[in-house]
Amino acid sequence: MVKVAVMGYGTIGSGVVEILEKNAARIRKTSGEDLEVKYVLDVREFEGDPIHSKIVHDYQIIAKDPEIRVVVETMGGVEPAYTFVKAMLEAGKHVTTSNKALVADKGAELIALAKEKNVNFLFEASVGGGIPIIRPLMSSITGDEIVEISGIVNGTTNYMLTKMTNEGLAFDEVLKEAQAKGYAEKDPTADVEGYDACRKIAILTSIVCGQQVNYQDIHTEGITKITPTDIMYAKEMGRAIKLLATSRQTNDGYVAMVAPFLIPASHPLYNVNDVFNAIFVKGNMLGDSMFYGSGAGKLPTASAVVGDIVDMVKHMNMHITLNWDAEPVTLADYKTNETRFFVRTKASKEEISNTFGKVEFVDIEELADEIGFVTETMSESAYEEKAANLSSVLQMIRFH
């Protein structure tokens, strides 16, 4: 019998408790142990709810109870989660978290502490919800140099872009609908400005290069400027607009970015729609691979947390080596990144050609007073220099 504590009885924390109960037989089989939730840490009481008898308000009760071997952190945010998790690891308990903010900020430090204490700190649910991606990167694709990792890792924005694409709606309309359905929060900033995706690609890039990537160093653009007109052009080009969180290996190190990209129909990420997430991984030996599934939601995310619990129960006396050092890595400047750029402009074809040289024009009959074009492959800084010389830039979206 392994006793478990859950810190934070919100959507995901309650999902973890639910799965541990509903799938107890399966979990006994895969972990080799019976699991019992002994404490749930929350500021609320949940009177009348069966969980009430397990509620505690002081994390020290958990830290000081030697019966507790496994702790689940599903509170979110850096503090007080960081203080609590640190105390649990120092007390020799295994910890799993779904908290991307905590992992992006303190991941390397908490892994080092777990190693020192010969316990585990796992965080499969922090990226891609229920999709197994952290463990495959840490334990499966370990013989490869990861040349690229690019993900649709925010379900809210993917739902919105899918709606805009399928129904021709504007950003504001779709946002309202997403909020009404509970897919977007009242303050949608973290999702629509790409901040959530930025934390997640910081975590993925840290794992891939084995060093600390600071999310503040990652160039981040959201989807607020995407319009139905952009989507008309995307369709004309046989592409889809997706908010990608992407890292590519270059001669100067990894270059990371969050931004809307135009993805061709032949790419596996093209068909990832609605609230689904997917992470595309290209290895120098493996080639292309993709991990697809529910990137958010109570039970899918809790499923990933429970997978971590089982793994920790199987490694109760052994630290699982995770290759992520605290030493910060210097990312390559995103302005050195080379790609093709799609641009909408009021400028004439002649002016465009004079400024950008060889381009592919994208002409949409209904749009009389503007034109689209796609540049040849060039660096971000070369693009900016040329674009500054163009009399009008209505929009720019990168090719992927």
Added chain:
Amino acid sequence: MVKVAVMGYGTIGSGVVEILEKNAARIRKTSGEDLEVKYVLDVREFEGDPIHSKIVHDYQIIAKDPEIRVVVETMGGVEPAYTFVKAMLEAGKHVTTSNKALVADKGAELIALAKEKNVNFLFEASVGGGIPIIRPLMSSITGDEIVEISGIVNGTTNYMLTKMTNEGLAFDEVLKEAQAKGYAEKDPTADVEGYDACRKIAILTSIVCGQQVNYQDIHTEGITKITPTDIMYAKEMGRAIKLLATSRQTNDGYVAMVAPFLIPASHPLYNVNDVFNAIFVKGNMLGDSMFYGSGAGKLPTASAVVGDIVDMVKHMNMHITLNWDAEPVTLADYKTNETRFFVRTKASKEEISNTFGKVEFVDIEELADEIGFVTETMSESAYEEKAANLSSVLQMIRFH
């Protein structure tokens, strides 16, 4: 320094040696050790090749060398691979294999032997080539009841069906081309009759239910009867024909099958084309997920073998629990499986309706002397009973 032996220097075995050399720095980082290939077992000499100095012909040299901690088996076939692998495990060495025939037949027994000897027997490369799927099922999706696992797990047939779909070619023409390109073997039986996919779904189902599934118990149909006319109907219905290896949980246990299925455009497997493989996994908590990538080929498959090597080096003194008992499981009879059936016939609409009740007709103008229809959901045995009463059945393909 960990010394490794490779048994079988064919496509995959030589790929493993190549990756261990080319990605040595990365592998040192992820495994924490330097790896060196000390022996390569093969009947050939490879004179003039740098590998020549490592070639041995007697597996006992490897089994008796205490320096060898990790053995790679990439010979294929049940014997003599089984004898060799067993000897290595008995000598206390870790073993990874890419050999689906060996794993399907002897997996549970070799896992039990590895457990007894406190070493590991891993086989990520035996299904889906480079795609991480065995380890995600064993170590990640462990809190879920797996409701369904369905894969496109044979690259040869997927390439052929993609060609037939995109170019309207007949089976025989496409087979010749696939053979010319090296995607299909001279004797293509194992691929086109579904035997290869059958071994793979036996392995996946064994893992999912934790008991031995005998591949002989799995109803298996190949793609040899698929015609360009079938593909015309598939397109008319907005579906694609894919050879699926599939297992679904039912009240009577798992029902497993290999056969061509008609997959709707909304399903993530619909867009898996050419030689790519993908495995769709539905958990009762996770919901839908999919693992996509290169299902075959020298370096992708070898990449999965090397991932196993790294995992074994990280678990040098610990057996990783794999939930696959030798006790055989009784699969549910595939004739109890319920689905919709697409049928092509020369019978009249009236006769069809009299026999099958409510159906959806699929009428293709160019095909004057036949008609297609889709039944309501019914069991395989109910379908067979009705179909026996129809004056003509040109083709039947199941919906997925």
